[in-house]
Amino acid sequence: MTRFLGGPKSLIAESLLEALGANTPSGKAAGARPGSTGAVPHWDDEPRELRYRGTFVRIVRRPNQNYNIVTVLRAFEAAEWLARVDDTHPRI
Secondary structure: OEEEOOOOHHHHHHHHHHHOOOOOOOOOOOOOOOOOOOOOEEEEOOOOEEEEOOEEEEEEOOOOOOHHHHHHHHHHHHOOOOOOOOOOOOOO
């Protein structure tokens, strides 16, 4: 089971969307650094924790049951949290 901790789900979801730049007019994350998209989340694979600006956002307690989530978080961490990911699935 995957759980959001630290506050209401909507606030956490909004914070994560902001971190990814989805909630800002420019499409850049708040607190953006020069030449960057801004502050980025951090996925720690050992304790399976997601943090944003040092604040705990999410833990994945059963990675075998949440394989897709863990795979995506590992990929984003390895890619240093790209500002944009192209949709590889065409719209039907």
